[in-house]
Amino acid sequence: MLPSLWARCSALRPQKQLFLRSVHKPSVQARPLLQSQRLSAFAAGKFARNGQSSILSTIRSQCRSLSGAVTSTRLSFDPRFFSSNASGVLSAETLAANEASDSANADALPKLTPPSVAIWLLASSALVFAVIVVGGVTRLTESGLSITEWRPIAGILPPLTQSHWEEEFEKYKATPEFKMINHSISLSEFKSIFYMEWGHRVLGRLIGLGFVVPLVYFASRRMLPRSLARNLSLYALLIGFQGALGWYMVKSGLEDSLLETPGAVPRVSQYRLAAHLGTAFVLYAGMFSTGISILTDWRWAKKGVWSGLKDTGSGAVWKSVLENPAVRRFARYSKVLTGLVFLTALSGAFVAGLDAGLLYNEFPLMGGRLAPPSDELFSPLYAKKPDGSDIWWRNIFENPTTVQFDHRCLAITTYFSTAALYAATLRPTLRAALPPLARRMALSAFAMANLQVLLGISTLIYLVPISLAAMHQAGSVMLLTTMMHLLVSxxxxxxxxxxxxxxxxxxxxxxSS
Structure with missing residues (x-):
């Protein structure tokens, strides 16, 4: 036993020598003292007949002292504990305190949402953008009433056999749209409008699946703060509500009462259409702005970049900008303008629902004058109460002439408001105070407003062709996008x-200290 313990103790010596060669030379001074203590203990053991236990205890104590010396030397001279600007050596107590402090700080930091969540939200908003455009094309091609049932699961697959197609066609023949407008279409023509509506519904299901599954994944991995997880859960519920609202809208165009109403046209309710489109806009704006905000926060937290401005070390670069009175007025004006853009787009849903774009196909005049006659704008024919007390709001929402006039007024107001917003950024004082990203977004909003006005006028003059009308609806989403990005900046x-x-x-x- 004695030789084996002596060998294990002696094995520490070459390890200690190799270590001491890689650190400071003065630490080797401890070696003669350790060697002399070990040899003295061994010599004393030679003259003790029954002193094996004493020798063992002495060797064990010397081994422990030698191991402690090596550990102490490592803690004192390990290059990992040297600061690049340090002039001396940190003590083991200081290093342990620093490590404990860093660990506590890391545990105390709040959850920072990673960019992968932002990418998922931006991809979801792109799908919502696509479904808005496809929905517009579906309405323009009068395909929305071709599917007469709402089957969230079974409706994923289209008819696969000839008998199934004929069955769907028979269901469509019972609708007011077929009896009043499309009574002469063939099965092949029916298939074309069926696939358009089917594609719109499948895209809506894809949005729900593409949103809910990643949401469950991110939430289960605890990658979302509690408040963000709650808001995104509301978005998921809103997607489900949007699907039910879409069917509620379609159902309004399948009612048999349209056959008995004089002058009725088989189309969906403009109120339900506006609600359906408005919900899609809210979903898009929420997903897009949340995704951009997450990326903005990540850049600020990790790189110190905020709206194109680099943090110089003070940490208050955004405070100096947002506390500027001119910037605060600009931000308030931007919020009001964003609401005006949303309201203008919503009024476009009433224009689409009533086919108001087919009236007064000229600009800027309407029938040779700036505004139609007052008795046409507020016709008593649209009032349903005997006393005519509902004449104002019914004409605003149900009279195609008034609806188009209102949409024109809102569009013109939006355009000049966007131009004023951009003109404000050209003033030297405000231009110097605004961050670069805000200036770029104001310019982008003005450019998009110009394009949107051109698309709207062209759609009106050329009697609402499908391509121009679809681009005009997409332009409204893009204008809202630039304004949302401006608010985030x-x-x-x-x-x-x-x-x-x-x-x-x-x-x-x-x-650095």
Missing amino acids: LRRPGAAAKIWRQTQMNARKAR
Whole structure:
């Protein structure tokens, strides 16, 4: 036993020598003392007949002292504990305190949403953008009433056999649209409008699946803060509500009462159409702005970049911008303009629902004058109460002439408001105060407003062709996109991003001191 313990103790010596060669030379001074202590203990053991236990205990104590010396030397001279700007060596107590502090700070930091969540939200918003455009084409081609049932699961597959197609065609023949307008279409023509509506519905299901499944994944991996997870769960419920609202809209165009109403046209209710489109706009705006906000917070927390401005080290680059009175007025005006863009797009849903774009196909006049006659704008024919008290709001929402006039007024107001917003950024004082991203988004909004006006006028003059009308509806989404991006560019960083950024700055100051 004695030789084996002596060998194990002696094996520490070459390890210690190799280590001491890689660190500072003065630490080798401990070696003669350790060697002399070990040899003395061994010599004393030679003259003790029954002193094996004493020798063993002495060797064990010397081994422990030697191991402690090596550990102490490593803690004192390990290059990992040297700062690049340090002039001396940190003590083991200081290093342990720093490590404990760093660990506590990391655990105390709030959850910062990763960019992968933002990419998923932006992809979802792109799908919503696509379904808005496809929905517009579906309405323009009068395909929305071709599917007479709402089957969320079974409706995923189209008819696969000839008998199934004939069955669907028979169901369509019972609708007011077939009896009043499409009574002469063939089965092949029916298939074309069926596939358009089917594609619109399948895309809506794809949006729901593409949103809910990643949401469950991110939530289960705890990659979402609690408030964000709650908001995204509301978006998921809104997607389901949007599907039910779409069927509620289609159902309004399948009612048999249209056959008995004089002058009725088999089309969906403009109120339900506006609600369906407005919900899609809310979904798109929420997904897009949330995704952009997550990316903005990540850049600020990790790189110190906010709206195109680089943090110089003070950590208050966004504060100096947003506390400027001119910037605060600009931000308030931008919010009002964003609401006006949304309202203008919503009024377009009433124009589409009533086919109001087929009236007064000229611009800027309407029948040779700036506005139609007042008795046409507020016709008593649209009032349903005997006292005519509902004449105002019914004409605003149900009279095609009034609906088109209102949409024109809102569009013109939106255009000049966007031009005024961009003109404000050209003033030297505001231009110097605004961040670069906000200036670019104001320019983009004005450019998109010009394109949207050209598309709207062209759609009106050429009697609402499908291609121009679809691009006009897509243009409304793009104009809303630029305004949402402008609002995000003037948004304060989130609480988690500010804490992460401040922690990084504090760590940087500690390393440099």
